[in-house]
Amino acid sequence: MIIRRRSAAGLLCMLAALAMFGALPARAATAEATKAEATEPPKVELVLDVSGSMRARDIDGRSRISVAQQSFDEVVDALPGETQLGIRVLGSRYRFPGSPKTVGCRDTEQISPVAQVNKVEAKAAIATLRPTGWTPIGLALRAAAKDLGTGETTRRIVLITDGEDTCAPPDPCDVARELAAQGTHLVIDTLGLTLDDKVRRQLTCIADATGGTYTAVQHQQQLTSRLNQLVHRAGSTYQRTPQQVTGGAQCTNAPVLSPGVYTDRERFGEHRYYRVPVTPGQELRASVSVALDRRLNPDYGVLLRATSQDGQELVRGTDAGSGRTDVLSTGLRWSAQGPDGSPEPSASASAGTTGSASGTVCLIVSNSFAAPPGVRTTPGMPLELTVDVVPSSPAPNGPDLGRGWLLLVVLAVSGLVAGLIVGWLARWRIAIWKEN
Numbered sequence: 001m002i003i004r005r006r007s008a009a010g011l012l013c014m015l016a017a018l019a020m021f022g023a024l025p026a027r028a029a030t031a032e033a034t035k036a037e038a039t040e041p042p043k044v045e046l047v048l049d050v051s052g053s054m055r056a057r058d059i060d061g062r063s064r065i066s067v068a069q070q071s072f073d074e075v076v077d078a079l080p081g082e083t084q085l086g087i088r089v090l091g092s093r094y095r096f097p098g099s100p101k102t103v104g105c106r107d108t109e110q111i112s113p114v115a116q117v118n119k120v121e122a123k124a125a126i127a128t129l130r131p132t133g134w135t136p137i138g139l140a141l142r143a144a145a146k147d148l149g150t151g152e153t154t155r156r157i158v159l160i161t162d163g164e165d166t167c168a169p170p171d172p173c174d175v176a177r178e179l180a181a182q183g184t185h186l187v188i189d190t191l192g193l194t195l196d197d198k199v200r201r202q203l204t205c206i207a208d209a210t211g212g213t214y215t216a217v218q219h220q221q222q223l224t225s226r227l228n229q230l231v232h233r234a235g236s237t238y239q240r241t242p243q244q245v246t247g248g249a250q251c252t253n254a255p256v257l258s259p260g261v262y263t264d265r266e267r268f269g270e271h272r273y274y275r276v277p278v279t280p281g282q283e284l285r286a287s288v289s290v291a292l293d294r295r296l297n298p299d300y301g302v303l304l305r306a307t308s309q310d311g312q313e314l315v316r317g318t319d320a321g322s323g324r325t326d327v328l329s330t331g332l333r334w335s336a337q338g339p340d341g342s343p344e345p346s347a348s349a350s351a352g353t354t355g356s357a358s359g360t361v362c363l364i365v366s367n368s369f370a371a372p373p374g375v376r377t378t379p380g381m382p383l384e385l386t387v388d389v390v391p392s393s394p395a396p397n398g399p400d401l402g403r404g405w406l407l408l409v410v411l412a413v414s415g416l417v418a419g420l421i422v423g424w425l426a427r428w429r430i431a432i433w434k435e436n
Contacts, residue, residue, distance in 0.1 A: 040151050042083045043114055044234040045144045046072065046227070049161035051091035054131035054193075056162070060220050064162050064193050065131050071224040072126045076119050078228055080235055086114030086147050087122060090140040091133030104134035105167030114147050135163050138170035141206070145179050145186055154185045154242075156212075156234045158227065162193035164202045173202060176209035185242075188212045189230050191223065204294065204376075211263065211382040213293040242384055247272030251309050251362040259388045265380035266290070268369040275309075276387055278361045280336045283392035287331030288365050290383045292321070297370040302328040305364045314361065334361065335392040363387070 054065040094104040148155040190203035242263040248254030254273035301320035317330035
């Protein structure tokens with residue numbers, strides 16, 4: 001009985017300790033969830049080319065259309081529950097050659113509306129597609145933009161085709177520029193099922209116009225993986241509309257940014273400067289994501305730095321790649337006061353200079369991109385910069401496992417509790433063994 005009482009007491013102590021250390025994070029998570037505002041769901045439309053050339057059997061020994069159909073099925077099965085997905089096709093009804101071009105070049109239809117997907121119906125509609133017609137890409141993109149509507153979050157169109165537009169006008173690149181100029185927060189990503197150079201140039205132009213990406217696909221699994229990436233990316237776009245901004249060539253003439261999300265383009269090997277007001281008692285939080293929308297030489301990186309206005313570095317963040325990723329992201333945090341609440345030494349400037357002590361921090365975005373021969377370097381790579389300024393918190397309210405003495409106390413208490421539990425269990429087993 002004594003052993004059982006001690007065991008119960010030990011377990012209660014352990015549960016109390018876990019509750020003490022786990023309650024604060026739980027409450028914090030609840031508070032964050034309470035702050036979250038209701039937002040519209042992610043919206044994306046897949047636009048599939050069903051023209052006659054999709055009958056070609058050059059992807060893993062299968063026809064291009066069968067590869068696309070299998071990838072669509074797998075993407076629909078893996079679709080996030082909150083994402084609204086639509087499917088539009090082009091060239092699916094009128095035969096090429098055989099029907100008048102004026103008729104075939106109007107051949108685009110939505111076979112699944114932008115909504116919560118009925119997976120059975122969507123997959124059945126995809127399975128019935130047979131390559132027959134022309135390739136009115138420009139018309140299909142314009143219709144897809146209407147399908148998605150307007151709103152505060154970014155919409156995505158994913159175009160899958162094996163050929164260039166055979167029906168221009170409208171030219172699909174001009175349509176993409178037109179949609180981008182409307183300010184409807186629309187991004188078009190393109191996937192080419194052929195390595196034809198004319199197709200690559202047209203699809204790259206479409207993607208560049210809206211800040212999207214172009215990918216050449218040579219295998220079925222590659223198509224499925226890329227489609228899943230792009231569909232899931234629709235769910236991670238910012239709920240706040242990015243503001244267009246142009247970074248400066250140096251800190252003195254850089255734009256001043258308030259908390260928010262910004263979009264810009266950076267040329268290869270360029271440094272882009274931005275200024276953010278940060279005063280003592282505040283913490284700067286910034287991150288940058290650069291979309292790799294064209295082929296690059298292996299081994300590249302992105303660097304985000306915060307400096308004083310006189311060039312003294314405060315903190316930096318980096319990310320690197322070697323050709324196996326389509327986006328690079330990094331971030332940083334910097335507080336205008338030290339751990340003890342005093343001004344951060346590295347934030348102060350020498351007499352007669354204007355450093356971050358005057359209330360401004362310079363953010364610098366740099367890259368180490370280089371392009372293979374034949375790949376355009378203009379326009380620059382699309383980037384998104386997120387900036388936030390919050391009250392600094394050098395000493396969190398909850399247990400801080402990263403600070404010396406508290407860490408030692410936590411480890412000692414945890415070791416003691418664990419030792420007592422193991423000892424009680426051992427004595428209990430010995431007592432049971434003696435009774436038997």
